[in-house]
Amino acid sequence: MSRAGVVEEAGHEGFLVERMGEHDLLEIVEIEETCGLSLWGWDAYRTELDRAESIMLVARREATDFHGAKRVSGFVAARLSAGDLHINNIGIREEARRRGLGRTLLGAALELGARAGALEAILEVRAGNHAAQYLYAGFGFAPAGRRRNYYRQPAEDALLMTLRLGVRA
Template identity: 50%
Template sequence: MSRARLIRAPALGEIPIRPMTEIDLIEVGEIERITGLSVWGEEAYRAEFGRENSIMFVTVFPSRETAAEMRVSGFIVARVAGDEVHINNIAVREQARGRGLGSALLSAALGAAKKAHARVAVLEVRAGNRAAHALYLRHGFVIVGRRRNYYKSPPEDAILMTAAL
């Protein structure tokens, strides 16, 4: 159990979630790099802003180092296509994990997808990513398949998961 998980999680309603804006992109790019996600890069996120079927949320908190300065602590990017929403990226800064932020971001994205008439959520996750597996299982996802060597650097299988909305 990480140190962050010992901090009591605030109620979900207390976690501020808002749509991602261009101003957030530097921090989103930073989180992407330091959390080891497959890197999309700033331009790819910028392109998502132009799509009406994109769901892009951030959660913003004062940083622990400088209490006054608000920091993007996590983000989620998903895209609705027909009755399906694909969860593309979700990440929370390491020092902010275990406080319900990932859960709040995922709930917000799934809620927005449902409003946009999505009926099923789909995603791929690294086979060894236990924290993400647990998060998704908690939100009703089930494992439906495996893609061999789907990821590069380092190579790893992907687990495919879906959830009915």
């Protein structure tokens, strides 16, 4: 980490990638509600922020808006567990998509996870969410299984995808 929580080498033109803070949570909840993600809600993110094993990052506009706040354009929530890095949620505001922010945030989370010793990254994705699957495939994630009717509203299978980060002893 360099200045004030900025994640090193993970910036993106016009944006800063930083550790998520409690002050970001209203925006995070708004983004997850508009992204069609499985809803965690404010309390769950607040609890997650306190876990030493969580890796939660935001992409924040460098320029302040007219209220003086730096608007959050996207986020990733991941957690280290039993030697693996679980990517739990990633979402980018619709108007900020296809500019590389998803790739930048996911890359930063994977880098931090690998540095913390994670050997494998794991995630679930809706079987019909091709945009996210292309994003993951770009990092080398490969399908590792399918969970029937894993998701609700609408019901849909989950694809389990994994990526080797390190070498098991």
